[in-house]
Structure formats: structure tokens, C-alpha cells
Amino acid sequence: MTTNWPDLDAVQSWDAADPLAACRARFALPVGTIYLDGNSLGALPRATAARVADAVTRQWGTDLIASWNKHGWIEAPARLGARIAPLIGASPDEVIVADSTSVNLFKLLAAACAARPDRSTILAEPGNFPTDLYVANGVAKMMPGRSVRTVPAAQIAAAIDQDTAVVLLTHVHYKTGAMLDMAGITAAAHRAGALILWDLSHSAGAVELDLNGCSVDLAIGCGYKYLNGGPGAPAFLFVARALQQTLSSPLSGWMGHAAPFDFGDEYAPAPGVRRFLCGTPPILAMSALESGLDTFDGTTLAQLVAKSRRLGDLLIAGIEARCVRHGFTLVTPRDPLARGSHVSIAHPHAWEICQALIARGVVGDFRAPDVLRLGLTPLYTSFEDVWQAVDRLAAVMDEGAWRDPAFAERAAVT
Amino acid sequence: MTTNWPDLDAVQSWDAADPLAACRARFALPVGTIYLDGNSLGALPRATAARVADAVTRQWGTDLIASWNKHGWIEAPARLGARIAPLIGASPDEVIVADSTSVNLFKLLAAACAARPDRSTILAEPGNFPTDLYVANGVAKMMPGRSVRTVPAAQIAAAIDQDTAVVLLTHVHYKTGAMLDMAGITAAAHRAGALILWDLSHSAGAVELDLNGCSVDLAIGCGYKYLNGGPGAPAFLFVARALQQTLSSPLSGWMGHAAPFDFGDEYAPAPGVRRFLCGTPPILAMSALESGLDTFDGTTLAQLVAKSRRLGDLLIAGIEARCVRHGFTLVTPRDPLARGSHVSIAHPHAWEICQALIARGVVGDFRAPDVLRLGLTPLYTSFEDVWQAVDRLAAVMDEGAWRDPAFAERAAVT
Structure with a gap:
């Protein structure tokens, strides 16, 4: 661990203080899944x-x-x-x-x-x-x-x-x-x-x-x-x-x-x-x-933007602290004013890593040829989600889990 | 009644012999409504x-x-x-x-x-x-x-x-x-x-x-x-x-x-x-x-077409037998090979008549300036539906029910 990477207690306290934390309950997120693909398909609101x-x-x-x-x-x-x-x-x-x-x-x-x-x-x-x-x-x-x-x-x-x-x-x-x-x-x-x-x-x-x-x-x-x-x-x-x-x-x-x-x-x-x-x-x-x-009722754009940036800051810090040594390159700008609400990282084996991550309950997506995208939706992504995603990504890399041949098979729609 | 217009028993026997009769149960038709507007918006299938x-x-x-x-x-x-x-x-x-x-x-x-x-x-x-x-x-x-x-x-x-x-x-x-x-x-x-x-x-x-x-x-x-x-x-x-x-x-x-x-x-x-x-x-x-x-499963196009034509024949016969004397003109061709699956009739007060008919549970629609459309959907329209619609239209005309000022009010979407 580096000094840039908070421990879990710290990020849980951020969630506790998050003015948007209650919005998460507006969504029917699948149990056991950390969904970081709301930039591709937003999660299902409970009321829908x-x-x-x-x-x-x-x-x-x-x-x-x-x-x-x-x-x-x-x-x-x-x-x-x-x-x-x-x-x-x-x-x-x-x-x-x-x-x-x-x-x-x-x-x-x-x-x-x-x-x-x-x-x-x-x-x-x-x-x-x-x-x-x-x-x-x-x-x-x-x-x-x-x-x-x-x-x-x-x-x-x-x-x-x-x-x-x-x-x-x-x-x-x-x-x-x-x-x-x-x-x-x-x-x-x-x-x-x-x-x-x-x-x-x-x-x-x-x-x-x-x-x-x-x-x-x-x-x-x-x-x-x-x-x-x-x-x-x-x-x-x-x-x-x-x-x-x-x-x-x-x-x-x-x-x-x-x-x-x-x-x-x-x-x-x-x-x-x-x-x-x-x-x-x-x-x-x-x-x-x-x-x-x-699902946006009672929120302000300023709250959404502030949370999106903090989530991105945390994710980038985690990738840099725990994953970069495994060959990842940060594709997305580090400056929060120059990036959107998803973070992309490149790796020659991004496809397999994406699949291995999904197998551990973290859903991001892959964009050819080598990009892993992790989306941050301020209404329902928690700081703990990001922390856990980084932790699992680091584990996938530390353990070499992505090398399992099962993860090499390509889906029709990627 | 004229000789061209069957009695209710007769059309009920047609429904009993209709090879598509069972398809009606595939739809959640509103109780008490004869829905003759499937040419505008098809009824809700029960499975949907x-x-x-x-x-x-x-x-x-x-x-x-x-x-x-x-x-x-x-x-x-x-x-x-x-x-x-x-x-x-x-x-x-x-x-x-x-x-x-x-x-x-x-x-x-x-x-x-x-x-x-x-x-x-x-x-x-x-x-x-x-x-x-x-x-x-x-x-x-x-x-x-x-x-x-x-x-x-x-x-x-x-x-x-x-x-x-x-x-x-x-x-x-x-x-x-x-x-x-x-x-x-x-x-x-x-x-x-x-x-x-x-x-x-x-x-x-x-x-x-x-x-x-x-x-x-x-x-x-x-x-x-x-x-x-x-x-x-x-x-x-x-x-x-x-x-x-x-x-x-x-x-x-x-x-x-x-x-x-x-x-x-x-x-x-x-x-x-x-x-x-x-x-x-x-x-x-x-x-x-x-x-x-x-909802088309198990049906043939020939069955659909045959029933559509018979429904249209019945409706046109009913209008001619019981309604034409009230000033209606048949707009749709009488020849079943020259018409589709809805029948349009013109009347100077078509709007009010359409509303009066809806008030009696028969839903058709109006097209400016003077057309009343009655749609026949072979999957769910029964011969009795058509008979009852004609009967109620005749009653609306015989009683002058359409003259109620409430029926003159125009909706935003007609």
C-alpha cells in the first residue's frame, strides 16, 4: 500500500458523509456485483x-x-x-x-x-x-x-x-x-x-x-x-x-x-x-x-459533478498505487476537469483482465484493442465500490488470474 | 331489421365456429368495451x-x-x-x-x-x-x-x-x-x-x-x-x-x-x-x-384475411341495414378485395357520434372532418362485437344521443 491509497475504513466514512449516498437505494443493483458500467448501460431504478x-x-x-x-x-x-x-x-x-x-x-x-x-x-x-x-x-x-x-x-x-x-x-x-x-x-x-x-x-x-x-x-x-x-x-x-x-x-x-x-x-x-x-x-x-x-430527484448537478470527480480521483489513485506495476497505462486524463465520469486504462491483455474482473463481481467493459473502462455513476457508485474494484483488480493481477484460458473467449458483443 | 342483418344468435354461432375465436383470450381487452380501434393502437396481449x-x-x-x-x-x-x-x-x-x-x-x-x-x-x-x-x-x-x-x-x-x-x-x-x-x-x-x-x-x-x-x-x-x-x-x-x-x-x-x-x-x-x-x-x-x-402463433394469414373480410362484410351490412337512414355514407369500398380491415363511414356529426358511441362502450375513432373509423382485428374482434357495435350505433342515432352537448367537446388528440 502507498500513502495515496486510503484504507477501507476511510472510504466507508466518505460514503457515510456522501450527500448522494441515499440515492443508491433508488437502484436495483444486482447483489454481489460492483457495477462500473453505467457509462454503457445505466442500472435499473427500483421504481421502473x-x-x-x-x-x-x-x-x-x-x-x-x-x-x-x-x-x-x-x-x-x-x-x-x-x-x-x-x-x-x-x-x-x-x-x-x-x-x-x-x-x-x-x-x-x-x-x-x-x-x-x-x-x-x-x-x-x-x-x-x-x-x-x-x-x-x-x-x-x-x-x-x-x-x-x-x-x-x-x-x-x-x-x-x-x-x-x-x-x-x-x-x-x-x-x-x-x-x-x-x-x-x-x-x-x-x-x-x-x-x-x-x-x-x-x-x-x-x-x-x-x-x-x-x-x-x-x-x-x-x-x-x-x-x-x-x-x-x-x-x-x-x-x-x-x-x-x-x-x-x-x-x-x-x-x-x-x-x-x-x-x-x-x-x-x-x-x-x-x-x-x-x-x-x-x-x-x-x-x-x-x-x-x-432518480435525479432532489439532487443537484453540483453534487453529481463533485462526487463523480472524487470517485474518479479515488479510482485513479488506486490504479496508480496498486495496478500500474502490472503494466497498465492510464488513458484517461488525471485532471478532473479534463475527464468525464469513466476511467480507462490500457493493458495488452485488457480483454482477459476484464473477464477475470467480471468473474470476481466487478463489471466494467472492454473497448478494442486494449482498453478496460470503469464507469462511475454518482447516483449509485459508492466510494467503497471503487475501493473494492481496485482491490479485486489488484488481486486479479497479483494472482495472474486473468491467464485462465476461459477468459480469452470473445463474446459477440463486447 | 332487414333481411341483410342477422340476429344475434346467428352471429354468436359464427363466433362459435370461428377458427380464430380462441385467439381473443390472448388479449387483455377492457371489460365492457367493444374495442374497434386496433387499426390505430392494437389491444394489449395478456402475455406482454x-x-x-x-x-x-x-x-x-x-x-x-x-x-x-x-x-x-x-x-x-x-x-x-x-x-x-x-x-x-x-x-x-x-x-x-x-x-x-x-x-x-x-x-x-x-x-x-x-x-x-x-x-x-x-x-x-x-x-x-x-x-x-x-x-x-x-x-x-x-x-x-x-x-x-x-x-x-x-x-x-x-x-x-x-x-x-x-x-x-x-x-x-x-x-x-x-x-x-x-x-x-x-x-x-x-x-x-x-x-x-x-x-x-x-x-x-x-x-x-x-x-x-x-x-x-x-x-x-x-x-x-x-x-x-x-x-x-x-x-x-x-x-x-x-x-x-x-x-x-x-x-x-x-x-x-x-x-x-x-x-x-x-x-x-x-x-x-x-x-x-x-x-x-x-x-x-x-x-x-x-x-x-x-399473438399470431398458430394462425395462418389465410385465416386472418378470411375473418377480416367477414367482419367487414357484417359491419357494412349492419351500417347499411340500420344506420344509413341517419345520414351516414359508406366511405370504405364494399368489395372485400378493395378494402382493408377497418370500415369508415362519414357523417356531418361524426365527432359527436364517435363520442356518444364511446360512452356506450364502443371505441372507434374520428378522422377530420367527418369520418368515423371502426377497426376490425381478426385476432380479437368477434362477430358479436360487430353486431353489438352496430346495435349501439343504431341506438345512438335512433335516440339522438349524440346531440348531448357533452359530446361536442374536442380532445387535444383526436
Whole structure:
């Protein structure tokens, strides 16, 4: 043990003093598991099963189509959007829940390109979460004269020029956990007359976010990571109020119409962010996401951010104190202001180590070729969780347990 | 009573002899309600609550990310698509479940236009379900030189020409219930070198469909109507096998990638219909749709179609025998081969009549300005349901019950 690594009593006292400690009971965490993968799939809130059952049995089963009015189904996209707004520094009327992250990215990226007709480039980061690059290329392919240019994150602010229509960046990198300077890069984009679109999938619900404070134009994000909405939960999108009347969705479906139930042949976009809705909202999935958002009740973003940083500090200290000698490299920045809420470490045998760790009850995940990700969810990850995870990881390495051939077998989905 | 209208004993004997009669018990129909709106939102299958609860509690809650492999989450879009295939006359590898109907329409319409670069027109029917026209215009707006041309359905086959890239039609019209000649119009499109895209939202699960028999190119459809997938259920799309390698999705998200978990920067479309996936599949909603598809187990399409036609015949006979004298006009074609599985009747006071009927336990719906729709779902609508609905509608009219001012109040969602 080194002086940087507290003993278990110390971290238990931190949990006892944690203002968010009570939130852990809001989740149905599997017994005996330390779940450090909420950055991939948030844990199940205890209230969700009953909430979804109510949507299924009473709302759908008994009230059927009357539920569109009676149970506020038609308002769900805006109602849930307004719940997400305070977590990302937006106004309630700037956020709406709809579709998937990928579909929402297409909508906003195409709208942004159309709003900058004299500029040809979508500027992005190589190695971004792949769907972002794939979708950006899909938009460029469909809009003649547009192309995607990738520049490493560190050089992106300097690369924004008069030909940049929109800058697309993920705020917290899915693999490295590095967090970009939202205020600085947004300002650089605006100085060059470009729009900016932030992907908040690995940020929302766990890290400091102030979209309006940073004058962000557009953002998208995921409902099933830190927002605890369940596997494949509906995603969200943000459009700054000042842009809402000038941008239009390429996916001009009926739910984004000003008067969808007039059933007219001519499309007239809804005022405000609702114009970025497309098809019928997925009500059962929305009910689960609404329950996920309830887990934030009574918390403040400042509390979430402070705890996320302390959890990360502890995890990094533990890795450095107890694991680095086994060949791990810290991928995630050590500076809490430059990282998100997961910590990635690289090791040539990261896959096997990840499996060995899971066998000891610590669930993180692997990202090819050599990264082990450990996610820290301020609502339910305890300081003791982190301490125990480090202890088990150290044991896996000290004992060489990861060398068991059983851990080498690869799953279809990693 | 006229000679065309059987007495209750007779229709009860039809139910007793109905090979699909036992399927009704698969649904949790509200007690005391005759539900004739399965064409808008299918009724709740009895098994769905437990199925969804399992997806929430055991799969998500306990097995968490391991469920992507362990519970076949990653295969859900293809697995459910294969279940839909026999209902629409497709091969299992030609159908996939994803996104909403509107989003799927955008994907396939844009792909079709790109596949016919020398042709400028999307040919559609005026008065089609609005989202189809809105989305078609959205595609045209994004693809320079493309436009949407609308021609009444009766003239559409003759209007297809060398400039038609794709013909977009809804097979059964949402408002009139009229069913178009899929074989004839598809052949006309192909003779002119155009592609065809059928919207099956008001067809799949209730009417005769043979996509491959008709050599259809592309189709989309809804999961929450006759497929009983729940409010806002994921939708499906069909791409004929011969076209799968030549068309590409404009919404090139990671789930349509050949190797999504390689996390590479370059997009490479999956072989086959899976390339039309975009974002992460909505697992909880998929579990409900899978349960909806289970309600078709042990039935044949021929049984469904035969019962749908007989239900429609009975309903039309009842309206003509007992209601037409109150000023109703039959909107839906009388010919069972020219109509879908709902019957629409027009009346200047259709809104109030619809509300008065709901007050008497018969749930249909209203479509502006003057249409009352009554949906017939072969899996759970009984002949007695139809008889009783006609009886109550006749009573509402005979007694003038619809004149109660309470029935004039309009809901937000109609």
C-alpha cells in the first residue's frame, strides 16, 4: 500500500458523509456485483418495473387510445426533455426526447449544414464514437458538396475556418474518457461563423454541463447511460432557443408538425424544438426513461459533478498505487476537469483482465484493442465500490488470474 | 331489421365456429368495451406485461450489459423482422425491426431515390397518411433536383413515367380504408423502371399481403396497430433480397455497420437488410412487440384475411341495414378485395357520434372532418362485437344521443 491509497475504513466514512449516498437505494443493483458500467448501460431504478407495468397494463391495456390525452402520452417527448434540461444547462423548452442518438444526430447535423449553405465542411474528431462519424458521412453523402474533415481534438479549435459549416464533437470521449473544453471550442466555432453540435452521450447526468452558459447551438445525447432509461432508451436533442425557428428537420415526420392531428397534406413545422420530433413517440420506453430521470430527484448537478470527480480521483489513485506495476497505462486524463465520469486504462491483455474482473463481481467493459473502462455513476457508485474494484483488480493481477484460458473467449458483443 | 342483418344468435354461432375465436383470450381487452380501434393502437396481449417485466427486471436489472449476448438483445431487430415476414409475404431475411415508420420511410425513400439518380420524381397519392407526404417532401428537399408529385390513386399507375424514381403508396388508406392493387401498381412501376415502396401500416397482420409474389421492392410498416406491439412500438422495413446489396441507408448509424463492435472510423454497411438499422435497438419496446407477434402463433394469414373480410362484410351490412337512414355514407369500398380491415363511414356529426358511441362502450375513432373509423382485428374482434357495435350505433342515432352537448367537446388528440 502507498500513502495515496486510503484504507477501507476511510472510504466507508466518505460514503457515510456522501450527500448522494441515499440515492443508491433508488437502484436495483444486482447483489454481489460492483457495477462500473453505467457509462454503457445505466442500472435499473427500483421504481421502473412498476412504472412500466402501469404504462403497459393500465394506460395501454385499459385506457387504450384515450391515453394519448388521459395519461399525457402526446406530451411525453417535451415533458421528458424538460426534465433533462437542468442536467445539461438548458432551458426546458430547448430539449426534447425522441428517436435514437444516431437519428437525432442526423437531424441536427443536416439542419446545421442546411443553415450554412455556403460552407462545405463538417469538422469532427477521428476516433470519435463511430456512429457519429458514420452518420456525419451519411449526411455529407446526401448533401452535395459537403464533406467530413477529421482533425485531432487538440487541434480542432485552430482548424475551424470559413468553410466549416458545423463542428461535431463528443464532449466526453467514449474510449479515453477525456473531456473537451466545451466553452473554448464553442467560442472558436462561433468566431469562425460555424455552428457547433455536442454529443453528450457520455456526459449527461454525470459531468458539469452548461450548454447555455457556453452558448452551444446544438446537442444530442443518450437516454440509457447516466440517465438510466433502460437498454436502447429514447435519446434527446437540444436546439438553442435562438436557432429553433430557423432550423428545420430533414426527418419531417408528423409529430414535428405544427398541427399533427389536422392530417393536412402540407408540412408546417411546429414552433420550437418540437419540430425535431418525427414519428409516434415510443411510450413504453418513454415511461422507463421518465423513471430513470426520477432518480435525479432532489439532487443537484453540483453534487453529481463533485462526487463523480472524487470517485474518479479515488479510482485513479488506486490504479496508480496498486495496478500500474502490472503494466497498465492510464488513458484517461488525471485532471478532473479534463475527464468525464469513466476511467480507462490500457493493458495488452485488457480483454482477459476484464473477464477475470467480471468473474470476481466487478463489471466494467472492454473497448478494442486494449482498453478496460470503469464507469462511475454518482447516483449509485459508492466510494467503497471503487475501493473494492481496485482491490479485486489488484488481486486479479497479483494472482495472474486473468491467464485462465476461459477468459480469452470473445463474446459477440463486447 | 332487414333481411341483410342477422340476429344475434346467428352471429354468436359464427363466433362459435370461428377458427380464430380462441385467439381473443390472448388479449387483455377492457371489460365492457367493444374495442374497434386496433387499426390505430392494437389491444394489449395478456402475455406482454410479464414479458416486459422480465426484460426490465431480469434482463436489464440483473444481467445488465451481459444481456446483449445472453438474452439476444443484439439479434432482436432481425429476430422480430423474421417473425413479421410471413404476415407480409416476405422472406425472414428481408425484414427488420427498427426506429419508427416515419424514420424507416425516410431511409428507404432516400435509398430508392439514390438508386435512380437520373429520375427526379417521388410519385405519391394526395391525402395519404400525412407523415408519408411530409417525409417524402423532406427527402426531396434534401436531395437536389428531386420533387414529390401527387396523383390520385386511381390514376397513379398511368402516371408512372420515365422520370419516376419511386412510387410511394399506402396499401390500405388510413382514412377511407380503401386497399390499392399492389400487384398491378407494382408491375406498372416496374414497367416504367421505377421502384415501389408500400406503406403497410394499415395492412400488416390483418389483410392479404404477398410482397414477394407481387415483386415489391420496398415496404415499411407499423408495429403498434395490428401487430399489437404497444403505443409507439418499433416499426419494420422490408427490402427485397435482390436490392439489399445495392441500396444504402442515408441514416448510416453503427447498428447498420458490418462490424459495429470493431468501432472503426470507416463505415462499411452490413450485408443484407441489417444495413438499414441505425442506432441502438430499443430493447424494452422490442420485448413488447415480440409479445405482440406471439399473438399470431398458430394462425395462418389465410385465416386472418378470411375473418377480416367477414367482419367487414357484417359491419357494412349492419351500417347499411340500420344506420344509413341517419345520414351516414359508406366511405370504405364494399368489395372485400378493395378494402382493408377497418370500415369508415362519414357523417356531418361524426365527432359527436364517435363520442356518444364511446360512452356506450364502443371505441372507434374520428378522422377530420367527418369520418368515423371502426377497426376490425381478426385476432380479437368477434362477430358479436360487430353486431353489438352496430346495435349501439343504431341506438345512438335512433335516440339522438349524440346531440348531448357533452359530446361536442374536442380532445387535444383526436
